[in-house]
Amino acid sequence: MTNREDFIHFSGFTQQPGRLSLPRAPSTSGSSSGDPNGQEGLLPIANVGRIMKHVLPQEAKVSKHAKEVIQECATEFIGFVTGEASERCRRERRKTVNGDDICHAMTTLGLDNYAGAMRRYLQRYREGEELAAALNNHSRSPAPPPPGDGMIQIDVWGELSNSRGNEKHGRD
Secondary structure: OOOHHHHOOOOOOEEEOOEEEOOOOOOOOOOOOOOOOOOOOOOOHHHHHHHHHHHOOOOOOOOHHHHHHHHHHHHHHHHHHHHHHHHHHHHOOOOOOOHHHHHHHHHHOOOHHHHHHHHHHHHHHHHHHHHHHHHHHHOOOOOOOOOOOOOOOOOHHHHHHHHHHHHHHHHO
16 A cells, blocks of 8 residues: 555655654744744744634634644645745745745645635735726826725635535535
8 A cells, every 4th residue: 555645746745654854944033942932933823713713613722732723734734835936936946935826826736725715815916906006196197986885805714615605506
């Protein structure tokens, strides 16, 4: 029986028994001891907890251990995707990773649902940036403002849900 890890190239990762870990960047604080809470290089636990609470029912409680596990998983996921995107930039001799690189990395890694949701998010984000630039230019010129209130809201959770829903319908 072959192991799934035999088919995935984990460049930039070191493998420990049952776990992958990212190489940690050296600390810039000048302290050799690192983070006293052992959280160096991880996503902020408060942000992870807030996101978890957002998608759970109001009465649900989330244990500290659950937050820590999701914190580690999310950090590894982001590092894995970012590492793939960074590798693409290195091959193309570019120094800046952009949103398109992240989308391409997700597709390359077989995360098509996430890549589709990210592409839609990125498109709407860019439209919002263009609108903001147009509004800023409007304040300097007499051109008419764009229709609506000028606000664009992007529902990332909804985009991912739509992507998952389309996949289910595509199989039927």
